[in-house]
Amino acid sequence: MPKIDLWWLPRALVLGLLAFVIFGPLTNLVLWTVAERWYFPNALPMRYGFSFWARVFSPRxxxxxxxxxxxxxxxxxxxxxxxxxxxxxxxxxxxxxxxxxxxxxxxxxxxxxxxxxxxxxxxxxxxxxxxxxxxxxxxxxxxxxxxxxxxxxxxxxxxxxxxxxxxxxxxxxxxxxxxxxxxxxxxxxxxxxxxxxxxxxxxxxxxxxxxxxxxxxxxxxxxxxxxxxxxxxxxxxxxxxxxxxxxxxxxxxxxxxxxxxxxxxxxxx
Incomplete structure (x- = not known):
């Protein structure tokens, strides 16, 4: 019976945790830049758009x-x-x-x-x-x-x-x-x-x-x-x-x- 290497499981968990710690906040940041409406408890924005970009870079x-x-x-x-x-x-x-x-x-x-x-x-x-x-x-x-x-x-x-x-x-x-x-x-x-x-x-x-x-x-x-x-x-x-x-x-x-x-x-x- 072939030997099953289970070391991949903790390695995958550690890599997944690191990826979440690094890319999780960045993903949340990017989502907020295009979120027109986003209220709790919704996991994702309810409406996307770029109106806030126009507001930020407007003369005012x-x-x-x-x-x-x-x-x-x-x-x-x-x-x-x-x-x-x-x-x-x-x-x-x-x-x-x-x-x-x-x-x-x-x-x-x-x-x-x-x-x-x-x-x-x-x-x-x-x-x-x-x-x-x-x-x-x-x-x-x-x-x-x-x-x-x-x-x-x-x-x-x-x-x-x-x-x-x-x-x-x-x-x-x-x-x-x-x-x-x-x-x-x-x-x-x-x-x-x-x-x-x-x-x-x-x-x-x-x-x-x-x-x-x-x-x-x-x-x-x-x-x-x-x-x-x-x-x-x-x-x-x-x-x-x-x-x-x-x-x-x-x-x-x-x-x-x-x-x-x-x-x-x-x-x-």
Whole structure:
């Protein structure tokens, strides 16, 4: 009599549970974006349509303004973060700096404390400086978290570049600036691009800092999502969440191609 392998049953149950945990909320989110009427105890929407999409992206829906502000703030955050991270990452990767490990850990300090009390105090300081309710103020707040990804990944990207290639360029007469421009920077560019994407996504999804520093003058997608959810407008909240989710998934697929194993092995070193 052939032996029956029953190990497939627990494996199937575990895989099914994982699929439900991952795809269940996403399926519910997508259903809410097209649900015209959906009341308990119905398992599925009673009527489908796209009227809420038209409402969200109408001139009175504020979604286009929020999307434009979110993209603008994210792009400015990326530019400023990389402007600081590239020289800092190169110095941390190439120069024998004292307390190098402590310098890297210092960039983790914004992650070491709860966001709420930090942003409340930042908002108080920014109010005195006139930065509350401004794009610049929101960008500066987003940079507090974005610099963590920018500096750490930039340092890893420059550390992964072979020093001998730079020495070879210098040996044939290339200046330090030309060596950095023609050799180091192009080789580190995949890691820097991944760093930029992480900063962009972190800024795009940031709510707490945007709320305390930007609201109500600077409308952004996370704030629109919060307002819709608090008001019980699940269709509008789901559409806004989907708009935030799509670039996150797309960019993470791109990051997977940019972040090679040699760069990942240098993170934190």
């Amino acid at each position: 829906g504020n979604a286009m303004e929020a999307l434009g502000n979110s993209v603008l703030v994210a792009m400015l955050t990326v530019i400023l973060a990389l402007a600081l991270a590239i020289p800092a990452g190169f110095a941390l990767a190439r120069l024998k700096l004292p307390f190098r490990g402590l310098i890297l850990l210092a960039f983790l300090l914004p992650q070491a404390f709860p966001n709420l009390p930090v942003y409340v105090n930042i908002a108080r300081v920014f109010y005195q400086l006139g930065l509350n309710g401004t794009i610049l103020g929101v960008v500066l707040v987003h940079m507090t978290h974005g610099l963590v990804f920018a500096v750490w990944i930039a340092t890893a990207a420059f550390s992964a570049v072979d020093v001998e290639l730079e020495q070879a360029a210098r040996s044939v007469g290339a200046s330090a600036i030309r060596t950095f421009r023609d050799i180091t920077l192009p080789l580190a560019m995949p890691g820097l691009m991944a760093s930029a994407i992480f900063v962009f996504l972190e800024s795009l999804d940031e709510f707490t800092g945007s709320y305390f520093v930007g609201a109500p003058d600077i409308n952004m997608l996370p704030l629109l999502l919060y307002t819709a959810s608090g008001g019980g407008n699940y269709q509008i909240a789901s559409i806004t969440a989907l708009v935030l989710l799509v670039p996150s998934i797309g960019f993470m697929l791109v990051v997977e191609r940019f972040l090679k194993s040699d760069v990942l092995s240098k993170v934190g070193h």
